[in-house]
Every structure is written in C-alpha cells, then in structure tokens.
Amino acid sequence: MMIIKHFKPDFEMDWDEFSEVTGFEEGKGTWASAGILWMAANGFRVKHICDVDYQALADKGADYIIEYAGAETGKWMVEHTNVPAERTRAKKLVESGLAEKRIPTIDDIRLLLDKGYLVRVGVNSRRLNNQDGFFGHAVVIIGYDKNGLVFHDPGPPSEKARKASYKDFEAAWADPNETTKELDAIKLKT
Numbered sequence: 001m002m003i004i005k006h007f008k009p010d011f012e013m014d015w016d017e018f019s020e021v022t023g024f025e026e027g028k029g030t031w032a033s034a035g036i037l038w039m040a041a042n043g044f045r046v047k048h049i050c051d052v053d054y055q056a057l058a059d060k061g062a063d064y065i066i067e068y069a070g071a072e073t074g075k076w077m078v079e080h081t082n083v084p085a086e087r088t089r090a091k092k093l094v095e096s097g098l099a100e101k102r103i104p105t106i107d108d109i110r111l112l113l114d115k116g117y118l119v120r121v122g123v124n125s126r127r128l129n130n131q132d133g134f135f136g137h138a139v140v141i142i143g144y145d146k147n148g149l150v151f152h153d154p155g156p157p158s159e160k161a162r163k164a165s166y167k168d169f170e171a172a173w174a175d176p177n178e179t180t181k182e183l184d185a186i187k188l189k190t
Helices: 004-008 015-021 035-042 055-061 062-069 073-077 083-096 108-115 166-174
Strands: 044-052 099-101 118-124 136-144 149-155 159-165 182-188
Touching: 004 118, 004 136, 004 166, 004 182, 035 044, 035 083, 035 182, 055 062, 055 083, 062 073, 083 099, 099 149, 108 118, 108 136, 118 166, 136 159, 149 166, 159 166
Parallel strands: 044 099
Antiparallel strands: 044 182, 118 136, 118 182, 136 149, 149 159
16 A cells, blocks of 8 residues: 555555455465556556566476475465465466566565565564564665665654665575565556
C-alpha cells in the first residue's frame, strides 16, 4: 500500500480488499506473486528478482518448495502456504515475464532507484534493529547515498526515511534465516 500511495496519493482501497489482491490468508504466509500480478494489471511497471524458479513451483508445488528451502523450512512453508493458489500465481508470473530468476544485489537496488522505481525487499527486522533472532519484515527503499540506503519501515514502530549502512542492510537482507533474497521494483507505467 505504501508504494501505491506514493505514486497515487488519492488511491483508496480498504484493507480487506487489499488483503484479497495481495493473496493474504489468515494463518498463511503471503507470497509476492498476487500483489505483483495485481500491480502489473493496474497501471504499474513491475520487476521481481529472486532465485525462486516459478516454473518449477507451478509444475511441482509443495515438492519444489521443500526442494528449494530444505526439508525443515520447506515443510513449514508448505504448511503455511496455499500451495494450489501459489502454483496458479506462479504460472501467471512466468507467463507475464515479470520475474527474473537470480539473486538480486545492492547494485540492482541503486540502478532501479535511478530509473524511478521504488524497491520492496524482505528483511530480518531483528537483524536490522541489532537484535538476536528472526522476524520476517518488508521495507520500501526510496533512495541511497555513498553510505547506505534510505527506506520507509512500516514498523512497528513505523519510521519514514530510515537509514542503514550498506553493510547493515545487506546483513538483514541476506540473513541466513531468510529462505530467499528477493526484490520487487515498482513504478507507474508512463
């Protein structure tokens, strides 16, 4: 919603409808696919970069998730994912050409920001806040300088234009507890 509101300040959608378009289900994890597909169909230019093989996910479902993430994490992911829905979305994502299969980098973030995109990434918020443990979280990167990245953090507590050094951000982004390092870049179609 932060990204949509950035580009379309007058945009209105209640949280129930927004949850539906992003594929949120109570007690389940939310993959990026539903939101990416919705944004691409609603006036946004979208790029998704991660090392997930969406064709394999579409073809093999739970078996691919376990193969990709490993037995323990993969089993947890399968239990907390609507696998049939994600298989369908993965197929649509492959057909759309929006996903690039590779591990994204800080250089990708800077290049995409220079091209007018905002960049959403998943991080370990505990690592980002110099705490032990793991808690998955998403932030929206809005800028950078020679010292690091500038991003909006929805919290709690929320913080606009938060800054982190490249080293600290990379540690939170590439945390070994994350199953994948991913990036979503979004801007309005012109």
